[in-house]
Amino acid sequence: MPPSQSVELSEADAANELMRLAKVIARHDRLYHAEDAPEITDAEYDALVRRNRELEEAFPHLIRADSPSQKVGHEISASPLSKVTHELRMMSLDNAFNREEVEDWVARVRRYLNLDDGDPVAITAEDKIDGLSCSLRYEHGALVRAATRGDGQVGEDVTPNARHIADIPQNLPAGVPDVFEVRGEVYMSRADFAALNAAQAEAGGKLFANPRNAAAGSLRQKDAIVTARRPLKFWAYGWGAASIVPCDTQHAMMRLIEGWGFPLSPFLTLTDSVDAMIAHYQEIGRQRPDLPYEIDGVVYKVDRLDYQQRLGFVAKAPRWALAHKFPAERAETVLQGIDIQVGRTGKLTPVGRLAPVLVGGVTVTNVTLHNRDEIVRLGVRVGDRLVIQRAGDVIPQVVENLTREASREAFAFPDLCPECDSEAVAEEGEVDVRCTGGLICPAQRTQRLEHFVSRKALDIDGFGSERVEKLFKEGLVKTPADIFRLHQHRDTLLSWKGWGSKLREADKANGDTSVDKLLAAIEQRRRPDASRLLFGIGIRHVGEVTARDLMKSIGEIKKLPQIAEKAYNFLKSLAPNDFETKAALEEKKKSGLFEIVGANGMEAVVFSLHDFFHESHNREVWDDILSEVSPPYFEFHTTESSVSGKTVVFTGNLKSMSRDEAKAQAEKLGAKPTGTISAKTDLLVAGPGAGSKLKKAEAFGIEIIDEDAWLRIVLEAESGEE
Incomplete structure (x- = not known):
């Protein structure tokens, strides 16, 4: 789903999807990092991570504590190997998938460092090998510990195993720093991987899915003798803790490490412009099919170490490094069928079943067809011959239908949910078809x-x-x-x-x-807050704030189905040009529907409520819930405060609360929270990362405070109430 569609999600749907993604990605992290048994391709994993990033960018106040954007790798609690705490955390890398994203990264680096256009920024570039990250700690020149990355903070002790890898020196030359950690990748060449799998097959043993899994499984053996029999290799890409760093650039340090006896990427070079970076990337891509090892992209790093130190890190990645993933690899195959899968938020997703085809070293048997409109756009039908691609930013997808002119019956997208037979509908202006079964849908x-x-x-x-x-x-x-x-x-x-x-x-x-x-x-929840209960039911477009607004309007939750139906019929009765006329608004006020239908964008909520209550299954569940709980009449009380009657806007990243929580606080204090800055705005609460709203507020001369000042206002009001 593109970012634009992320923004159109309701908060409830976004929160649900972020919860699902956190669980799914955590599971695949565990399978990949801790068990060396991945169930999905790198492309499919990248798609999940990118979707999570899009949602977090659209809804920053919904970022979860267990978000994959806040973690590196996976904890290794189930491992039979000893744990090791890294002195310096082993980070991950942010990804780019095209030239524009690389240019944006370089521009961000220059802005962060406040460099003039003429100031040079040297950047190293090297191929990104697909192996297992490992940190080698040397004290007084002797190898004392080797550890996997793990979750970035805690890894596994694989020292006895690493001693059997010929590329890893047991001792460094005289004159090296007293403490120095060399970091790099343990990997297996394509030829060695093929030979290992052939031997495993002959012996009736486990076959590995790819060279990366083979390398990880071989290094993470409890018995080092098993590792000794496996053809593992190592190359260095950087360093960790060090008592002294002898050089002042990335490139010079890597050449020094090479001089100590460590293999490096043969493609490691120094570039001075985006054009040079892209040219090197394209050359590596051209040679990629013939390389003796698997790679999945190119890594760029700011060369000057003082620049790296100034740039620092974000949650799990350095600002001074970027992984530029390779584009899609393509193949042709036949569409053998189309299945409809129902997601946990009710979205119906068509999935194409393919004749198995090898794409970029991975056998692909399924491909997403995204939605009903995409099927029509591609003209795909069972029996068509398709071009399939795998890319770093999407799961396997259809590039082209080679037989769309052939005479075949078009695919009929279902009008009913295949899981529960509830109506499947697309809201006006949306492409996604969703099951309206909600609480009764098994999916x-x-x-x-x-x-x-x-x-x-x-x-x-x-x-x-x-x-x-x-x-x-x-x-x-x-x-x-x-x-x-x-x-x-x-x-x-x-x-x-x-x-x-x-x-x-x-x-x-x-x-x-x-x-x-x-x-x-x-x-203790037999008498729940009515707005919390309504939010918890999970009706599309009814988020935390909307649920509270609805309950402020109707008071008694049992009235919602009837009032929502009146609001729906009222909207349907209006001519397109009548909705915002004075007469229409007056009629809404008289009928008690103003807060539900009103002039503040609640139309989508009304249609969503209608779809929900229109299903007899949902009404049964609704009535069943209300037979077990008794929410009291909803009364919204405000507290007298210094912001009572004022219009307040929140912007930037809030540390101690979500954006919705902040708005709820403002309402409780008698203020009117809005999302836009105007001359009528009285107060802007600006957190880190505030952008255009902050500039606009400054231009209007609006009072601006930070989050701490806002919390003081809240505390003063609460203490006064007591």
Whole structure:
């Protein structure tokens, strides 16, 4: 999905998708880094990471603590090898996929360093080998420890294994620093990989998926004798902790390391412009098919070490380095079928089943067709011959339909969800078709349930994703209302391994076991805040703030289906040019629909509510929930404060709260939070990264404060209320 579509997501959908991506990417990180058993291609993994980045850029206040953008690799808790804490963290790299992104990176470097146009910026360039990162620590010239990257902070001790790799010196020449960590990649050549797999097949052993997996599995052996029998190689790309760094540039340091006996990339060179970088990238790409080892891109690094130090790091990557991934590799194959998959947010995604084809060293059997419009654009039908590509920024995709002129029946996109038979519809102006089944759709249920019990919804303590999945799998919780009937299954829950464990003394007030504590937490939510309950149900376009706005308007949650239907019929009755006329607005006010339909962009919410309540399955679930809980009448009280009656805008990255939480605080203090700056704005709260809104506020002479000052206003108001 392109970034533009990310922005059109509701906050609830974005939060759900970010939660799903965090779990999926964490799982694939574990499979790749900790178990050397990946289930998806590098391209598919890159697509997940890029999608996560797009959503976080569109919704920065929804960035999760467990976001993959905040982590490197994966923790190695299940490893039989000893753990090692890196003195300096082993970072990952940000990716670029085209010339424009490389140019943007160079421009950001120059801006950050405040360089004039004429100031040169030398940049090293070398091919990015597809291996396993390893840090080699030398003390007084002797190898004392070798460690894998792990999660960047903690890796595995593979010292006995690394001693069997011929490319790794056991001792360095005289005169080297007292402490120096050489960092690089352990890898296996294509020829050695083929020979190893042939030997494994003959012996009836495990076959490796690719050279990277073979190298990782061989290095991370508990028995170093196994590693000694594997044809592993090593080359250096940098360094970590060092008592002294003898040179002042990246290139000079790498040549010094080469002089100590370490192999380097044969393509390591120094460039002085984007044109030179791209030319070197293209030359490496031209030679790529004939190289004796696997690579997946080119790495650029700012050469001057003082510049590197000034540039520093972001969450998990240095600002002074970039990985430029190679473009797609292509192949032809036949489309054998089209399946419709239903995502956890209800999106219907068509997936093409292909005659297996080798693309860039990976066998591809499935390809995403994205959505209904994309099928029409490509004209694809079962039996067509297609050109397929794999790229660093997308999962396998269709480039061209070679037989679209052939006489074949067009594919009929379903009008009903294949999982639950609910209506499948696309909202006006959207390309994605979504199941309206919501809470009754099997494909969406577990994530909907996780959302329902999450912190911003009902906030039921002790109800994590693993427990939701277990309860769903065992058939005890299929709908949100089932959560409030769990007390009927206490004996069953106590019989499950780990569920009946005794609590520590401090928690025994809520029960003697973790099950009792969970059941007590559920009972505490029998009278939930109505806006939290509505948000937790997960209706499309009804995010945390919208749910609160709706409840401020109607007060009693049971009235929502009827009022929403009135609002829907009212909208449908309007001629296109009548919606914002004075008469129309007056009619909305009289009918009590103004806050729901009003002049602030709630039309999409009305249509979404209609789609939800139109499904009898959803109405049954809705009624079932309200038979178990009794939300009190929603009353929104404000506190007198120094910002009461003022219009407030929040911008930039807020450290201690989400953007929605900040807006909720402003409303609580009697202020009016908005998203745009105008001459009528009274106050701008600006966090780090504030951009155009800050400049606009300065131009208007609007009062500007930082997040800490805003928190002081909140605390003063709360203390005054007490």
